[in-house]
Every structure is written in C-alpha cells, then in structure tokens.
Amino acid sequence: MVINIIYLIALCLILTVIKLRQKSVDPKPGEKIPGPFPWPVLGNLRLLRRMCKKFGGQHKAFLELSKDYNSDIINLRLGSSNVIVVCGFDAVTKILRDETFDARPWNEFSKIRNMGMQKGITMHEGPEWREMRSWLVRSLRDLGFGREEMSDKIRDELVIILENLKMKGGGIVTMKPIIAPAVINVIWSVATGKRIEDEKRLRYFLDLMDRRARAFDIAGGMLSVFPWIRHFAPKTSGYELLITLNEELKSFLMETINEHKKHYTPGKEMDLIDMFLAEMYNGKGPEAGFTENQLLMILIDLFLAGSHTTQTTLDFMFFYMTLHQDAQEKVHKELDSVISCGRLPEQTDRPLLPYTESVMTESQRLRLVTPIIGPRRALSDATLDGYKIPKGSCILMNLYSVHTNPDDFEDPEAFKPERFMENGAHVPHKKLIFFGGGHRRCPGETVARSAVFLLFAGIMRNYKLLPVPGAYLDVEPQHGLTISPKPYEILLVPRST
Secondary structure, three states: OHHHHHHHHHHHHHHHHHHHHHHHHOOOOOOOOOOOOOEOOOEOHHHHHHHHHHHOOHHHHHHHHHHHOOOOEEEEEEOOEEEEEEOOHHHHHHHHHOHHHOEOOOOHHHHHHOOOOOOOOOOOOHHHHHHHHHHHHHHHHHOOOOOHHHHHHHHHHHHHHHHHHHHHOOEEEOHHHHHHHHHHHHHHHHHHOOOOOOHHHHHHHHHHHHHHHHHHHHHHHHHHHOOOHHHHOOOOOOHHHHHHHHHHHHHHHHHHHHHHHHHOOOOOOOOHHHHHHHHHHHOOOHHHOOOHHHHHHHHHHHHHHHHHHHHHHHHHHHHHHHHOHHHHHHHHHHHHHHOOOOOOOOHHHHHHOHHHHHHHHHHHHHOOOOOEEEEEEOOOOEEEOOEEEOOOOEEEEEHHHHHOOOOOOOOOOOOOHHHHEEOOEEOOOOOOOOOOOHHHOOOOHHHHHHHHHHHHHHHHHHEEEEEOOOOOOOOOOEEOOOEEOOOOOEEEEEOOO
C-alpha cells in the first residue's frame, strides 16, 4: 500500500514536470515568457553552464536558447533570480529606448560593484542619477570631449607609445600592456588634470584594475546567483577578494580626491574633480547628490567603463590585423596614402580612411567586448513582443544576437570589413549597437571612439603586425562578464614607408 502511494506521488510529480516543461516550451503570447523548466535551488544554472561550454560563452548560449524556443525573449531562473534575456534588434532597441527599463536591479552583484552605495552613473537610477549623468555629460563637453583638445591628449599618449616601441626596435610583444597605459592616462588626465607620471604608481593602478576585472569575471556571477554564499564561504566564493580590491581602489582614488580638496581654488577648475568640488561647495550641493561618495563612484564608473573596454577593443583589432594579413595590407596602403611618414593621425583623417574605418567596425561587430549588456529593471508592468514583463523584472540584452543576425550580416562569423564598404566609401550599418542607447547611452562614447581610431591608426601606420613563427592564434575569446582575446604575442616590425 505504501509503495503504491509512493509510486502514485512519483507519477504525479513526473506528470507535473512534463506539464510545466510543455508550458514553458510553447507559451501563448501575453501569458508567460518561454524558457526552460527551472529546477529547485539551481534553476537553469546547470543548463546554462553546459550550453556555455558547448557553444562558447553566455551570449552564444542565450542565442541558442532563443532559437530553441523560437522567441526573442526567454525567461531563465539562475539560482534565486529570474532573468529575462532579450535578443534581436527590435526587442533590444525597445528596451534601450523605453524609460520603463531605465532602472537597475540592486542585488548582491550591484552592491559589491558599487561598494554598497547607490551612487554614480552606471548602477544608479532615479532623479539623482539623471542629475549626475546630466552634469557629467556637460562637464565632459566643457573639458573638450569631441574637440581638438581631447585628440591632443590622445596623440600625446600615442607619441609615448611610438617612442617606447622605437627604443625596443619592434620584436615579439603583447599589445595590451603597450596600449593600456595610454588609455588609462587619457581618462586620468580628464579626471585629475594630469597624467600619471610615476611609472610604479601607473603600473599599480593598471594591475589593480586588471585584478578587479578578473575577480568579477570569476566571482561576480556566482555571487549574483547565490548571494548567500558570501556568508558561508567568503574566501572561496571570491567575496573577500572583491571587498579587498574595492578597498584598494577606493584608497587609490581617495588619495587624489583629497589632494584636490586641499588645493581647490574656486573659479580655477581645470579637471573633472575640480568641477565636481565646485558643485559640492558652491553649486547645488550635497542635497542635490554632490557628495564625496558620489564623486568616488563617478570616477570608478569612468575607469571601469572606459579603460577596460577601450583597451580590449583595440586588442581585438590588433589581433585581427595579425590574423588577416590581406586586410592589414589594405589598411597600410590606405594609411600611407593619407598620412605622410612621420605625421600623427588626426580626427580629420578619419573620413579619408574608409577601409580602416570598416576594419575597426567589423572587429567590434564580431568581438564586442560587452556582448551582453544590462542589467535593467522594469519600473512598471510592460509588454514586449506580446509578452508581459512584470514590474521589477531583471533584463539582459544580447547584442551578439543583433550583430550576428544572418538576415543583416551575410556569413556573420567571418571577418569581412568589405561588408561596410560601398563604392569606395564606408557605410555605417543601422543595426550596430556599440555604445548602448537611450538615456543610458555611454557618456564617454566620443573619447572612446577617438582613442580607438587615433591609437589604432597611429600604430598601424608605423608598424607591421606578424604572427610569431610557430605560434597559434586562437580565434575563440576568453569569456567572463566581458570577452577578451586569449593571451597572444605578435611580431612587431617597423615600417619604413
């Protein structure tokens, strides 16, 4: 009798699971977002990990799930969190442009990333966020973003790169350590008014940013899925390391902030920190959100968003130039026809270099450093593609699905700069999303575009990039919260043209 009851309960459970799986596979629009059946505790975590390993990264796994359920919108349960993943240009741009989705979730990942403070630009929201973002955009414009002053700062860094490379005489190198100091110093000079001249201090800051990025790649996702794990395993979960790195970063930046406070003179604001102090002391003041903690988080946002992505974007471009010698030869030919020997590139050269522009665009299309963006939080109930998005939903956007759509990009996994060329001119594609959109569009877009172009064109004009004999260049990137090339070396040969 007992055995029969057990069998009956087991049968009921199996039928329930089958019913739930059927419902999740074939939902009716407006009722439930499709997605795999979530198992207790882990939800869909094991499935996602298996698919990431099979297909090569979370962005590819999300796209495969989208295909499996024949929907641009899928629902996943990762640990204790429900996550809605959005694929496809139309659905992604709807999220980017609709104010309903301007908010950010405030979970364990957000708290660690922001040192427990709802401040800054990236993970903040509401009226204070709008005030800070508006102030930042105005201030960056006043400091020369988009004007020749900013290009001059970037070219100054390019000169240092070329002088250092000339001293070495080329040879086998790794590109990222060469370009990273230039990128960080451009942002640092905007924020503080001068570059980091102390080599030891510069290397420490670069190493700190790199260690923090790696730690978040490893631990950030786990702590977001299982926030409680930090209480039971603070060291093995990576939580303790992240807190330590946060303290190091805070200490490093506060040293500079305090130095500015000590020497601040009203009316003589020359950099971003001074301009913030002017608002804090004599402007709208702390009641409008202009506090020391706010300044700290804005600086962290600038460095986290600007330095890593720009460095890695350039790293991918140099990788593809090494891998595709035919494309590199065309870039060299075009650069030689526009930029005379010994001259540095200028922004005015850019329209005259359509193939070089197309190479940079194709590299970013194929290997956008942030193939998945977000997270966003729905401020109210909404509808997307006929599905109901409940208030408070956490939403991720899969840009990889947009940039590799075969309907828009023929042979999407191939490196083909020519796809952006027409009658000898570069033709921008309307379905490329490199800097987000809407109210959360990257405020540093102008300087990022300038830095990528000037540094890429400047190095390519002066050097040829060759594969190291016998070495293997792995096309598949490293995966984490962002993607990056696997460590690679190249043979750098000076050009005499």
